[in-house]
Amino acid sequence: MIIVIKPNTPPEGIEKVVAEVARLGYEPRPIYGTEQTVVAAIGDETTHGDLERLTVLPQVQEVLRVQKRYKLVSRQFKPDDTIIDIDGVKIGGPHFAVMAGPCSVESEEQLLTTARAVKAAGATILRGGAYKPRTSPYEFQGLGKEGLRLLQLARKETGLKIVTEVLSERDVEHVAESSDILQIGARNAQNFQLLIEAARSGKPILLKRGLSQRLEEWFLSAEYVLSNGNPNVMLCERGIRTFETFTRNTLDLSAVAVAKMETHLPVVVDPSQGSGKASLVSALCRGAVAMDSDGLIIEVHPNPAEAMSDGQQQVDFTSFAQLMGTLPPFLNLTGKKLETFKA
DSSP states (O other): OEEEEOTTOOHHHHHHHHHHHHHTTOEEEEEEOSSOEEEEEESOTTTSOOGGGGGGSTTEEEEEOOSOSOOTTBTTTOOSOOOEEETTEEEBTTEEEEEEEOSBOOOHHHHHHHHHHHHHHTOOEEEOBSSOOOSSTTSOOOOTHHHHHHHHHHHHHHOOEEEEEOOOGGGHHHHHHHOSEEEEOGGGTTOHHHHHHHHHTOOOEEEEOOTTOOHHHHHHHHHHHHHTTOOOEEEEEOOBOOSOOSSSSBOOHHHHHHHHHHBOSOEEEOHHHHHSOHHHHHHHHHHHHHTTOSEEEEEBOSOGGGOSSOGGGOBOHHHHHHHHHTSHHHHHHHTOEEOOOOO
16 A cells, blocks of 8 residues: 655654554555655555554545455456366356356246256256345245255256355355355345355355445455355346336446456356346347356246246246357357356
């Protein structure tokens, strides 16, 4: 960090700042200019004191951060792409994975029929909500533990990996027992205690971006997981809330480019939540692949008109299979290879 000294500060005032920087565990390097003096503080901000407190000193004008606040997720910390291996299914680097399935687990027939269909079309990971965070308390909240049982049944029958959302710290343990990836939804993207508890489960984390979350805040949410000993985080761009009303959310594909540039983590895109319209999902998938994303998470339902939640944004089996058929040219463009099912 850089401590900017106020103009006309006498040498003894500058020395006091230098001494304080050293006391906090940094190596102080004063730089004297004709008009401005600054003190560079060299050291690891994760283990030393908070330099921003120095703004209380009368001779300090401001403290400027020159390192990323998100240290562990940044490419400065790890230049190479992180590749997450989920029992043989890889995400990141040259590996591209498709997650697909219903918004909500509704019944055994609905889930197993969908699992078979998405597997046949090329998905390797089954998504499905057992616990559903809904805006209204009167809307379908999911089947809970019964939904988790059905997800386990689908995994046993099809071999697909399972990603499902966890809503509460108290549910982390039993959701982790029934899934291969823990999803942290947009509403919980800054629920830091949940992030910590999910990290401690040891399961890979799919971290969705919050509805109004800035990119730095999103990366810092991922930092909570990594700083608690879990390196297996996937960032998921799922649309943000803007002034636009034509779509449910505004899918921010520029966030994919920024996340790939700033972090080493795999980036997954959710075009279903990102638009709220099934008619847009295929085009947004192609855009996401072209932006060098590492995976897609797509809502698929046997009969979207009868879905118990978000039917308007779920594609049917035929549309999903057609969508998957459009992806290879875009994958070739980015040099990625679609992960295929391994028995």
